[in-house]
Amino acid sequence: MNPVRNTSDTEIVLIVDDVPENLSLLHDALDEAGYTVLVATHGEAALARARQSLPDIVLLDAVMPGMDGFEVARRLKADFLTQHIPIVFMTGLTETEHLVAAFAAGGSDYVTKPIRPAEVLARIAAHLHSARQMRQARSALDAFGQGTVAIDRASRRITWQTALARSLLAEWFPQTGGAAPPRLLAWAEQAERARRNGEAPPQWVHADGPRRLLATLHPCGAEDGEEAWLIVLREENDASAIEALVAAFRLTAREAEVLYWVIHGKTNRDIGDILGTSPRTVHKHLEHVFDKLGVETRTAAAAVAMKKIRGVLGQG
Template sequence: MLEHLDRSRTDVVLIVDDVPDNLSLLHDALDEAGYTVLVATHGEAAMQRATQAVPDIILLDAIMPGMDGFEVARRLKAQAETSHIPIVFMTGLTETEHVVAAFQAGGVDYVTKPIRPREVMARIEAHMQSARQARQARNALDAFGHASLTVRISDGRVLWQTPLARKLLQTYFDAPDSVAPAELADWLLQTAPALSRDLAAGRPPSAVPVWTVNQAGSRLSFTLHQPTGDDEWLLVMQESSDQAAIDALTQEFKLTTREGEVLYWVVRGKTNRDIGDILGSSPATVKKQLEHIFAKLGVETRTAAAGLAMSRVAQLKAR
């Protein structure tokens, strides 16, 4: 495993080339400019280093023995954790089909051999500015608890995701990093096309589409944020917990733990039978607990109890 890289002071560049002289020339120029430089001499090593270190940009030789640069790029773009990394191809091939192949494989730019370090440095810096801004935006979303990811609707492919998004998806779903969970993919296929048509026609949506999955007292919600391409959407994810709300109700109204749970599910619109199923008790037991709750809250009906609870919790959040 590679050692942890400190990104607070330097950007990380991965150079992939099977010619030692090219590696040495670029390594020295980038190192002198203050970059942290990683190197790989073949495609398999490039995949390993890119996956482990997640560099900020990759300089990739197009033609190498074994796995060539085009295949390396395609594989990196297919992995959610590396799909966002800008790839600049290095090639001695300037024919149109090779240039097109570089861009089709996911490259953002190319430089021709023999390598001219000053030209490479200028290209890197131009693409690094965009990469830094994108990284800062992803980190800012995560810092505020709003994870995000971009999904290609037609095949459910995750094109990129923030670290928090990856963690939440691993917690709630058993799905590969590069593919959206089947339930989410189905929801996107049903929801995104209609919303796209509304936006294209200038019609504001009547409501922002949200899909929610529940797990052990916590909820993960997905909100369609905006299209990022013809077949791509940015989704914002947020996790919320039933337990935090239950604890607040229990403390505010001086309830027992079970009474706090019952009141919470009353607020959520559940019937006594529903609550019994959730808490593993009978509807009769839930009814008895509700009588105790009504007495403590000074109300006579579940509607009044729910209204008072929602009002008080809103006041607590505003403090």
């Protein structure tokens, strides 16, 4: 079954506990506070319900028969569909080793039993606020055509990614099954070494005809021991960029093609070879481009055009 994502304004809380009294107490308090409440009484049911409903947060009992809460948390965090969901443990175990185990399993927070509904509501509100801000930040990146992916440097596994990043990786590298492509991982290591040496990190480009997938390694503290690479992916398409130039400056298709290759630093001879025409003809087209853009040099034309199409195509 495909997961049903929560697209309403009502946030979903999944409560996992094998004690009916705890379920009833929490269900009533959360329902009264305006949340949509789901329940599960054992680990297997919790995993199935989490994958299907994708709740906004999970309240998870640490000690249950069969699969305990620590194992449920580990499995939720190992599953790409559910690894982003905050987990708040409910436990009567207050020994340090148990609390450490809860956080090691992927917990974001814990509350102690006996359950105090007011405390639970306060913890949930805080974690949902943080999760909401993270979702908004990821959506904003996607809106600008930049898909973002975080990759754990030790395991080489994707820890989170925006919807656009997931779509780009699935389209360009279907054979990896959603994992990070080996070539991208090798590049990330190279880019990190360059940055540590004070050098400009190389840009990663994966080409397919007129389309290109580009990657940029963004600083996120990796130099200081952070555990993840933060990589921004962006797709470029010659045809889309040329269409944008036509629309932006009222160029002919051929003038837009000439300007496009000027942006990429090509000489008139290079452009003539690409377009199958003479350098003299390219020069004539370029004169018309200068007039329409109100500039006098190739450098100025490239600068004006790059600024415009970055705004149109969401490139940065």
